[in-house]
Each structure stands twice: as structure tokens, then as C-alpha cells.
Amino acid sequence: MAPANHFRIKMRTFLVRYVADWGIIAIVGIILYVLMIGSVLPKNPDVRLHEISSVDIQSPIDAVDTQATELKKQEAIGSTPSAYIYNKNLGLMQVEKVGDLFDTITAVKKQQKITANSSQDELNVAISKINDGLSAAPDSKIPDETLKTLLTAPDRNFQIAEDITSTSIYEAMSGKVGWNDLERVQNKAAASLPSSVLNDSMRNALTVVLRDYITANYTFDATATKRNKQEAANSVDNVTIHQGEVIVRKGELVTSDMIRQLKLVGLLDEHFNMIPFIGLFIFTAFITLVFWFEYNRFKARHEKYSLKYLYIYALVFIGTAVIIKICSYLRLTQVSGLSNIIPIALAPLLIRMLLSERMAVVSGVLLSLIGSVIFGISAKAAIFDAPMAIYMLFSALAGALVLRKRQVRPKFFQTGGIVALVNILIHLSLLMFQNAPFSLVGTGMSLIFAFLSGFLSVILANGLMPLFETGFRILSPIRLIELSNPSQPLLRKILIEAPGTYHHSVMVANLAERACEAIGANGLLARVAAYYHDIGKTKRPKFFVENQLDGINPHEKISPQLSRTIIFSHPYDGADILRQHHMPKEIIDIAEQHHGTTILRYFYVKAQELSDQPVPESEFRYPGPKVQTKEGAVVELADSIEAAVRSMKKPTPVKVQNLVKSIFNDRLSDGQFDDCDVTLKELKIVEKSIDETLRGVYHSRIEYPKDLKVKKVSEK
Structure with missing residues (x-):
């Protein structure tokens, strides 16, 4: 049976620590995904071609309009002028070419001895030789009739023709x-040939030569033109449809170009796209991972792990996310700024009071990110609502950081006023950033709702705290303060039935609180636990010396063993009484453990004296258990020291110091602190703190004379 029980215990531990943890984390992730899934669901508007739009339709994303960009590039290419090259030396080159023509004709004419009377065959031979000589310049082709005219021209006229042509x-x-x-220039040049020195045939011949040799010197540059047009196209920026840009305005006629743009940004996409859903899954996984990391960090810093802390964290976190979702629908009311009333500071306030400040800050950041997605859905313009995210972030941080270290309950006017002021300032700054128009009604209402958000968060936090404390049995500072109220039934029971025990408990509470604060433990818990640690004495108050006001000690009439049984029972009777009144477990544990396994020395020695046989020491030791926490260790020390000092007849600072040191050494050597994580250094600090406190209580006093004799002044 033992191995089976051991296996069941291990399985239960595994289920609690791992399966339950991961189950809650998975539930948190799923709920967050459902709350934010609207951001990736298709938002197809109800629009039809050539109909009037009833709403403004904005782009949910940034998208490049490739068709519009291409049209813009074509316009840039068309507006770019062609590139031309001006060859100013081409005129001289053409003059040289025409000079070569006349030189060739002159050379052939001399070689063939051509005259005006030469036969046709001789002229044909000469023309053939001229063409052969001009074959090096393939771009020029002079007709045979023109060459014939130039060949048969008199030398003087030929020379004049050459000069006129070159000029x-x-x-x-x-x-x-x-x-x-080109044609206009050629005609102008031909018309300028002088008729006074040239006959008609020569003028016609020179006209042909001019038309052949006068050419364009300002020509198209294809390479440069292509390069310029390409640069012009490259300089065109992409036409982008920006997130939030209005594609179709209310009252406009829907055109085919508008339909094309709506399809481009995915508003009319009829195909299911998994990518946004995967993106939201990754985003939610990141939020959940940070949530899990912060919880594990909190769990690692606490000695006794309890799954209730995860329940609290998840409940507050998810509850606030649901509130954000509900408040996002307030925008549908068209009331200006109504969504600013969202009590986002609620979660940080509750987490700060119930768990830790760091978790409150991190939760505020995470909830702001979640809220930006949720409010982005209602805005219908973007996946993230950045202004709302900033507003919620600073409001949440104010809620997480506004509480002071020792403040146990958020004060209505102080805490609510600070959060409200932060909300107003952030909202104003966002309006200024966006250069939004200010209006008395619209802006005023937005600021009023932002102001109310701070106080609403505090009201909800104060209202929900008792529910968490009762439902999860949370020992919060507020609960501890309530338990320390002297009007509590159990405290009144101690005061009435065991007044000596009550005053002893008050002294122990003072010693324990200061000592715990000195080592960084929970001083408030130690004080309240000290109030209740001896509640078990109310069952038999007269058996405890501090309540024997009449001087009668019932232990003198009974055996040491019976006295031992009565004394031993008070920690466990007290624990039972506290359980019956549903007191916090931490206080019950300290009441049950505050004597550990110490020996009841007085009755042990008495039993030894009355017995003929040796009495085992174990019979006069408390059953335990030993203290498990630092607060329990401090209460145990304060209890034993206060009782010992109270029994001293004339306590002096030196006597008190020696007694404190003796009890500390005795408890330490007896191993009473082996089951808690208190260090020797911390015990030394506790010893010093208790010693200093007791010195303040039992300080030296002036001894006044009993009889004060006053001399009477005689009257004259």
C-alpha cells in the first residue's frame, strides 16, 4: 500500500503543478484569442458598382497600388523629352567631303582630258572613275547627270561652283x-545660289549636291533618351493606400477604380486567408507566454505554492480583458469620448494588492496591447488602435504604481484622483499629437469620461477585494487589518476570558512586528498572528500564570503529567478554534507551531523530582510541528522572551539582554528553526530588534520618595 500511496501522491502533485498550470494558461490564451479574433475577420463592406455609398470605407492596411503606380510611371516617361546631340563640327566635315567631291572630279577630268566636246563614252568612263573614287564615302551618291554637268563645266565656272557650294x-x-x-534648310541653300554667275544647268547640279551634303547636325540620341526615361520612371514613388485612408466617402458614387482599390486592400477579398489568423495566434501566444513567465516568477518567490494565485491572476486578467471588449462597443453609441471611461486601472490595482507590484505593471502593459487590438476592431480602420493603447497603458501604470508600499486599500479620492489626472493629461496630449480639433462639447465630454475612469477603477477594486479575499481565502493586508480590530469576536473573547493572555499577546505582537520588518518579513502578519497565537488558553485560562490574578495556581494540586497535558493542548486547541471561525491558514499555522517541539522544562524538572525512575525528556516536549515560516519563528521567539522577561522581578537592560541571548541560543541549539528558511544573520537581527524593544519597555525609572515633607512657611 505504501508504494501505491506514494504513486498517487506523486501523480496528484504532477496534476496540480503541471496539468492544472498549463490548463489555466491554455484557457487564458484561448479566451484572449477569441476576444481579439474580430481584428482578423473579414470586414467586407456592402458596396456595389455605380451605387451611392452609405458609409465611409477606410483601408485597414497599407497597400501599394501597382496599377496606379504603373500609370504614373508611364506619365513620367511620356513627359520626359527626347535627348538630342548637336554636332557643331559636322558642317566643316561636310565642307571637306564636298571638297573631296570636287577634287575627285578635277583629277578625273584632267586624267581623262574631258572637255565640253568629249563623247558620251568618254564621259561614262570618267563618271565611272569618279564613282570609284567616291566609294570611300558611301553616304553620298551624286546622280550621273549632275557629275556630267560638273565634268563638262569650264574650269573657271567649276571653281566658282566649288566655292559657292562649300560656302x-x-x-x-x-x-x-x-x-x-533639314528640307527647309536645303531649299533655302539651293535658293541662295547666285544665278548671275551660274547657268541653269550648273544651278540644278549644285542644288543636287547641296541636298546631298547638307545634313542634320542636331540628331536624336536613343541611348540618352532611354536612360532619361528610365530614370524618370524610377523616380516615381509607389502609389500607396495608407492604413486608415478613406477609399470611398459617404455619399460618393462607387466607381470601378474604387472597387479595384477595395479589392487591393482585401476588403472585397472573397478568398479565405489564413495568414492574419496565424499572426493573431503568434501575438496571443506571446501575450500568454509573458503572462506565464510572470506567474512562474511570482510562484518561485513564495515558499508555499498554491494554485489559487494562478486562479486569481487569470480571473483578474481575463475579467479586465472582457471589460475592455465590452467598452469597445461604447463607440457604437456615437457619444464623444465615452470609451475613455474604461476602468483599465482595475486589474493593476487588484493584482498589486493581491499578488505583487511587478505583476501589476506587466499586466497593465499586456492589457494595453490587447486593448489596442480590440479597439482596433471597433475603429474599422486598423488592426491596432495606437492612441487608445497609449491611453490605456498610462492609466494602467498609474493604477499599478500609485499605491504606496504600506498602503493596504486604495483610497477613493487619493488613488482615484491620481489615475483620473493621468487619464486627462494623456488624453489631452494625444489630441495635441494628432492635431485634432478641440470643441467645448466633444473634448469636454471626453475629458469627463477619462476623469470618471479613475474613480470607477477604485470603486470596482474596493468592491471586488472582499470577494477575492472570501472566495480564495486571501490573507491580504486589508484582511489582516480587519482581524487586528479589537472588536473582533475572538479578540474580545481573549480579553474577557483571559485578560492576562490578551496583554501578553499585545506585547508579543509589538515585538514580532518590529523584528519582522527588520528582516523584510511580513510584520503585519506577525502582529495579527501574535494577537491570536494563545487563543487556546481561553479553554482553561486559570491554568496559565498570567491569568492567575487571585494568586491561586491549580497546577499545585495536580500531577506534572496532567499539567503537561493541559499546557500542551493550548496550541492545538487554539488552532481548532481558529479553524472553526474560518481564520486564514497562515494565522492557524503560527498558532499551532509557536511552541515547536520545545521542552516544558518546569514541569519536566518537577516530574523528575517526584519520580523514582528517570522521566524521558520526549514526554515533556511539544508534539510540534516546528515553525515553517520566518513570521512563525519570530512569533515563537517573541512569545518565549516576553513571557520570560515578564516573570523577572527586577528586569534591567543587562538582565534583559542576557535573557534574550540565552533564549535565542537555546532555541537555535534545540533545532527549532530547522524547518523554515530563516538565516542565522536574520536571527541575529531579530535578537537585536527584540532586545532594543524590550529595553525601551523596561528602561530605568526614577524612584520617587514615598513621603514628601513640605516645610510650611510661617506667616508673619
Whole structure:
């Protein structure tokens, strides 16, 4: 049976520590995913081509309009002028070419001895030789009739024709001559040939030569033109439809181009797209992972792990996320700024009081990110609502950081006022950032709702705290303060039935609280636990010396063994009484453990004296258990020291110091602190703290004379 029981215990521990943990984390992730899934669901607007739109339709994303970009590039290419090259030396080159023509004709004419009377065959041979000589310049082709006219011209006329031709070509090509202007320039040059020195046949021949040698010197540059047009196209920026940009305005006629843009940004996409859902899954997984990390960090810093802390954390976190979701629908009311009333500071306030400050800050950041997605859904313009995220972030941080270290309950005016002020300032700054127009009604209402958000968060936090404390049995500072109230039934029971025990408990509480604060433990818990640690004495108050006001000690009439049984029972009777009144477990544990396994020395020695046989020491030791926490260790020490000092007849600072040191050494050597994580250094600090406190209580006093004799002044 033992191995089976051991296996069941291990399985139960495994289920609690791992399966339960991961189950809650998975539930948190699933709920968050469901709350934010609206951000990736298709938001297809109800629009039809050539109909009037009833709403403004905005782009949910940034998208590049490739078709509009391409049209813009074509416009840039079309508006870029062609590139041309101006060859100002081309005129001189053409003059040289025409000079080569006349030189070739002159050389052939001399070689063939051509005259005006030469036969046709001789002329044909000469023309053939001229063409052979001009074959090096394939771009020029002079007709045979023109060559014949030049060959048969008299030398003087030929020379004049050469000079006139060269001059006409040079003058015609001295400026920019494009292909469009070429014919006009050629005709002008031909018309300028002087008829006084040239006959008609020579003028016709020179006209042909001019038309052949006058060419364009301002020509199209294809390479440069292509390069310029490409640069113009590359300089065109992409036409982008920005997130939040209005594609279709209310009251406009829906055109085909608008339909194309709506399809481009995915508003009319009829195909199911998994990518946004995967993106939301990764985002939710990141939020859940940080949530899990912070909880594990909190769990590692607590000695006794309890799954209830995860329940509290998850419940507050998810509850606030649901509140954010509900408040996002307030925008549908069209009331200006109504969504600013969202009590986002509620979660940080509750987590700060119930768990830790760090978890409150991290939770505020995570909830702001979640809220930005949720409010982005209602905005219908973007996946994230950045202004709302900033507003919620600072409001949540104010809720997490506004409580002071020792403040146990958020004060209505103080805490609510600070959060409200932060909300107002952040909302104003966001309006200024966005250069939004201010209006008395709209802006005023937004600020009023932001102001109310702070106080609403405090009201909800104060209202929900008792529910968490009762439902999860949380020992919060508020609960401890309530338990320390003297009007509590159990404290009144001690005061009435065991007044000596009550005053002893008050002294122990003072010693324990200060000592715990000195080592960083929970001083408030130690004080309240000290109030209740001897509640078991109310069952038989007269058997405890502090309650024997009449001087009668019932232990003198009974055996040491019976006295031992009565004394031993008070920690466990007290624990039973506390359980019956549903007191916190931490206080019950300290009441049950505050004597550990110490020996009841007085009755042990008495039993030894009355017995003929040796009495085992174990019979006069408390059954335990030993203290498990630092607060329990401090209460145990304060209890035993206060009782010992109270029994001293004339306590002095030196006597008190020696007694404190003796009890500390005795408890330490007896191993009473072996089951808790208190260190020797901390015990030394506790010893010093208790010693200093007791010195303040039992300080030296002036001894006044009993009889004060006053001399009477005689009257004269």
C-alpha cells in the first residue's frame, strides 16, 4: 500500500503543478484569442458598382497600388523629352567631303582630258572613275547627270561652283539643323545660289549636291533618351493606400477604380486567408507566454505554492480583458469620448494588492496591447488602435504604481484622483499629437469620461477585494487589518476570558512586528498572528500564570503529567478554534507551531523530582510541528522572551539582554528553526530588534520618595 500511496501522491502533485498550470494558461490564451479574433475577420463592406455609398470605407492596411503606380510611371516617361546631340563640327566635315567631291572630279577630268566636246563614252568612263573614287564615302551618291554637268563645266565656272557650294554648306550648317528642319534648310541653300554667275544647268547640279551634303547636325540620341526615361520612371514613388485612408466617402458614387482599390486592400477579398489568423495566434501566444513567465516568477518567490494565485491572476486578467471588449462597443453609441471611461486601472490595482507590484505593471502593459487590438476592431480602420493603447497603458501604470508600499486599500479620492489626472493629461496630449480639433462639447465630454475612469477603477477594486479575499481565502493586508480590530469576536473573547493572555499577546505582537520588518518579513502578519497565537488558553485560562490574578495556581494540586497535558493542548486547541471561525491558514499555522517541539522544562524538572525512575525528556516536549515560516519563528521567539522577561522581578537592560541571548541560543541549539528558511544573520537581527524593544519597555525609572515633607512657611 505504501508504494501505491506514494504513486498517487506523486501523480496528484504532477496534476496540480503541471496539468492544472498549463490548463489555466491554455484557457487564458484561448479566451484572449477569441476576444481579439474580430481584428482578423473579414470586414467586407456592402458596396456595389455605380451605387451611392452609405458609409465611409477606410483601408485597414497599407497597400501599394501597382496599377496606379504603373500609370504614373508611364506619365513620367511620356513627359520626359527626347535627348538630342548637336554636332557643331559636322558642317566643316561636310565642307571637306564636298571638297573631296570636287577634287575627285578635277583629277578625273584632267586624267581623262574631258572637255565640253568629249563623247558620251568618254564621259561614262570618267563618271565611272569618279564613282570609284567616291566609294570611300558611301553616304553620298551624286546622280550621273549632275557629275556630267560638273565634268563638262569650264574650269573657271567649276571653281566658282566649288566655292559657292562649300560656302553654302558651311552657312546652312552653322546652326542647329534637325531632321524636321533639314528640307527647309536645303531649299533655302539651293535658293541662295547666285544665278548671275551660274547657268541653269550648273544651278540644278549644285542644288543636287547641296541636298546631298547638307545634313542634320542636331540628331536624336536613343541611348540618352532611354536612360532619361528610365530614370524618370524610377523616380516615381509607389502609389500607396495608407492604413486608415478613406477609399470611398459617404455619399460618393462607387466607381470601378474604387472597387479595384477595395479589392487591393482585401476588403472585397472573397478568398479565405489564413495568414492574419496565424499572426493573431503568434501575438496571443506571446501575450500568454509573458503572462506565464510572470506567474512562474511570482510562484518561485513564495515558499508555499498554491494554485489559487494562478486562479486569481487569470480571473483578474481575463475579467479586465472582457471589460475592455465590452467598452469597445461604447463607440457604437456615437457619444464623444465615452470609451475613455474604461476602468483599465482595475486589474493593476487588484493584482498589486493581491499578488505583487511587478505583476501589476506587466499586466497593465499586456492589457494595453490587447486593448489596442480590440479597439482596433471597433475603429474599422486598423488592426491596432495606437492612441487608445497609449491611453490605456498610462492609466494602467498609474493604477499599478500609485499605491504606496504600506498602503493596504486604495483610497477613493487619493488613488482615484491620481489615475483620473493621468487619464486627462494623456488624453489631452494625444489630441495635441494628432492635431485634432478641440470643441467645448466633444473634448469636454471626453475629458469627463477619462476623469470618471479613475474613480470607477477604485470603486470596482474596493468592491471586488472582499470577494477575492472570501472566495480564495486571501490573507491580504486589508484582511489582516480587519482581524487586528479589537472588536473582533475572538479578540474580545481573549480579553474577557483571559485578560492576562490578551496583554501578553499585545506585547508579543509589538515585538514580532518590529523584528519582522527588520528582516523584510511580513510584520503585519506577525502582529495579527501574535494577537491570536494563545487563543487556546481561553479553554482553561486559570491554568496559565498570567491569568492567575487571585494568586491561586491549580497546577499545585495536580500531577506534572496532567499539567503537561493541559499546557500542551493550548496550541492545538487554539488552532481548532481558529479553524472553526474560518481564520486564514497562515494565522492557524503560527498558532499551532509557536511552541515547536520545545521542552516544558518546569514541569519536566518537577516530574523528575517526584519520580523514582528517570522521566524521558520526549514526554515533556511539544508534539510540534516546528515553525515553517520566518513570521512563525519570530512569533515563537517573541512569545518565549516576553513571557520570560515578564516573570523577572527586577528586569534591567543587562538582565534583559542576557535573557534574550540565552533564549535565542537555546532555541537555535534545540533545532527549532530547522524547518523554515530563516538565516542565522536574520536571527541575529531579530535578537537585536527584540532586545532594543524590550529595553525601551523596561528602561530605568526614577524612584520617587514615598513621603514628601513640605516645610510650611510661617506667616508673619
